[in-house]
Amino acid sequence: MLKEAMKQGYLKALFLFPHNNIFEFHHVSDCPPVDLSPRKIKTEAFYRFIESHGPYIPAGDIVEKKELDRTGAITFDDGLEDVYRIAYPFLGEKKIPFTIFVLSEKLDRPGYMTKAQLLEMAADPLVTIGSHGTDHTKLGEADEKKQRVEIIDSKKQIEDITGRECAYFAYPFGSYNEITLRLAHEGGYVNAFAVKGRPLTRGNHKDPYTVPRLSIEDNTLRYYNPA
Numbered sequence: 001m002l003k004e005a006m007k008q009g010y011l012k013a014l015f016l017f018p019h020n021n022i023f024e025f026h027h028v029s030d031c032p033p034v035d036l037s038p039r040k041i042k043t044e045a046f047y048r049f050i051e052s053h054g055p056y057i058p059a060g061d062i063v064e065k066k067e068l069d070r071t072g073a074i075t076f077d078d079g080l081e082d083v084y085r086i087a088y089p090f091l092g093e094k095k096i097p098f099t100i101f102v103l104s105e106k107l108d109r110p111g112y113m114t115k116a117q118l119l120e121m122a123a124d125p126l127v128t129i130g131s132h133g134t135d136h137t138k139l140g141e142a143d144e145k146k147q148r149v150e151i152i153d154s155k156k157q158i159e160d161i162t163g164r165e166c167a168y169f170a171y172p173f174g175s176y177n178e179i180t181l182r183l184a185h186e187g188g189y190v191n192a193f194a195v196k197g198r199p200l201t202r203g204n205h206k207d208p209y210t211v212p213r214l215s216i217e218d219n220t221l222r223y224y225n226p227a
């Protein structure tokens with residue numbers, strides 16, 4: 001209990017230091033037609049959040065960025081249909097870059113993006129397509145054979161659909177272990193993203209395969225919208 005309170009205090013204090021932020025979203029919708037993730041942000045809250053943070057650069061670029069000046073990067077996990085329908089037009093109009101981590105075997109399923117939608121977005125210079133694995137496996141608990149499928153096979157499947165290199169990975173549930181990190185490197189990814197509830201500060205993102213992100217959903221908004 002005390003340990004958890006200290007951890008929360010430490011994470012909060014990190015925002016007092018110079019930092020950049022990588023935001024992680026799932027559903028952007030008031031009422032998802034198929035509710036595939038409990039993690040969602042209402043449409044208006046999403047618009048407000050985006051407008052009150054930034055400027056934004058692609059997630060891959062922010063990892064390389066030396067200056068810590070509250071620049072943001074936007075990422076979406078799971079490849080949900082409402083991201084195409086609601087978030088994409090909004091961000092596109094504002095010329096804000098973003099990354100989508102898709103599940104290669106969920107494309108064309110109800111509630112997820114179609115392959116045609118993915119192809120359309122992949123052709124947009126604002127959009128980067130990364131992998132989230134094939135079927136949303138907790139990698140930290142999977143054996144090496146399964147992790148290979150999730151990390152290495154999904155990359156190939158996504159590249160076959162988009163015709164572009166898939167250079168980024170995001171761990172489902174933020175879960176990974178030693179095998180995961182080795183395979184992310186071996187598979188040729190440039191970066192892999194975790195969920196650590198903390199910003200990028202001077203010392204905490206040296207490892208290209210455990211890049212921290214902040215999950216933004218309706219019930220975490222208060223942490224990142226200091227009054």
Ligand SMILES: [Zn+2]
Pocket residue numbers: 077078132136172173
């Ligand atoms: Zn996910």
